[in-house]
Amino acid sequence: MFQLPFLDQFRNVVTYSQIDDFADVLSCFATPSIYLFGAILISARTYVGSPIQCWIQQTYSGAWEDYAETYCFLKNTHFVPSTEHIVTGMNSSKSSVKYYQWSSMYLAVCALCFILPKLFWKYSQTTSDIPLTYFCETTNEIRKTTTDKRKDKITEMAKYLKEKLEHNEKYGSIFFNMTTSYFITKMLYIFVALGQFYLVAVFLGQSEDILWGFTLLQNLIVGDNWEVTGIFPRITYCSFSIRQQSGDFQKHTTQCVLGVNEFNEKIFLFIWYWLVALIAITIVATLRCFYLMNTNSVVDSLMIKHRNINDKIVTRKIRDFSENYLRTNGRIILSYVKMESDIVAQELALELFEDYKEKIKNAFEDIPTNVLVAGDNASEKTVIDDSEVASEQ
16 A cells, blocks of 8 residues: 555665675675665565455445455554453554555665765765775775786876875865765664664564564474464454434454565565574674774785795884874775785885885885785785895895
8 A cells, every 4th residue: 555656766775886895795795785675575475465454244335345454454454362351442552563564665764764875985985085986996906907917007097096085184074084974884784683673673663672572483383383473464353433313433353464464474584584683694794893893913914925034124114104104095005905805915015115215215224135025825925125125225
C-alpha cells in the first residue's frame, strides 16, 4: 500500500569510489544495497498479493472484508498468545504489532542513512586542499602506463603532493582538513551502524531486548516459533468500531493473517546479524586506520622493510621524514596509494624521500653505503648509497 517512488534514485546514489576502503564499501555500498533489496521485496509482497487478510463472518458482504483489511493494515493489530483470551476492543501497546505497514519505508530510510557518511567524505574532498581522489586515480593511470611515462607521472604526482603538503602546513585547508574529515567520516560510519543496531530493535518493538536476533535464531533452532515468542507473528487480531445510524458504536474483533511478516522475519533477522558483523569490521578497520595515521608503519613498509644493515641514523631519518615531512595527511595519502598499487606507493615514497634528502642533505654525509633498500620484490629494490648522495650534492 505504500509505494517507494525514490528507489531508483537511491540505487543511483548507492555506489563506492577509490577513496573508500573495504569497511567503507561494506557501509556505503553493500549495506544500503541489502536494505534496498529488502525494501523492494517487502514492497513487492505488498502489491503482488495481499500483505494482510482478515477473517469476516459470512453474514457480512465482501465490502466489509475490504474495509476491515484496509483498516487493520493502516491501524495496528495485536498478537494474542494461544494461552490468553481474546478481548474485544483490545488496545494494549505491549501486544501491538505496528511495524509491518512501515517496514519497506524504514529500510529505504536506513539505506539513506548509511549513505550520508559517504556523501560527507565525498564533499569534504571538494573543499580540501589535498584531493585524495586525484592520487587514487593517478595511481591507476600509472599502473597502465609504459615504463617511459611511469617515471614522469610519479615525479609529477610527488611534486604535486609536496606542494600540497607545504601549502597545507602554512595555510591549512580551505574548509575541511583532510585528517579531520577522515576522522569524522570514520566516526560517522560507526555511529550509523551502532544507531541502526539499536533503532531496528525499537522499530520492531524489541527495545527491551536488543539481542532479539540472537534470541529469535535460538528459538527457531529449538522449535519455538512466532506462536510462542510473538516475534513476527503471522496471526494477529484487529479491533475496530462501526458507527450505527443510531449513533451507537458496534465493536468488532477479527482475526488476520500477516503474510508480509513471513518476509519481514527473514529480512530483519539477516539484517541484525549483518549489522553485528558490520559493527565489528568497521570498528577494527577504524582502529587500524587511526594506527596508520598516527604511526610510521606505512612509511616503514614502503621504505625500510628490506635493509642491508641495522643503522640507527637511517631509522631516525625515516622517522623524521614520516613525522615532519609527510605528517598525517601524507601518510593517509600513501596508505590509499598503497591500496591501489604497492609498487607505485613505494616509488612515490622514494621520490618524496629524495626531496626530503635535498632539504637536509648535510645530515646524510655520515650514512654508510647500501643502507636503504625499498621495494618488496628484488626487481623493485632501489639502493641509496653515498655515491648517489654525493652526486646530488
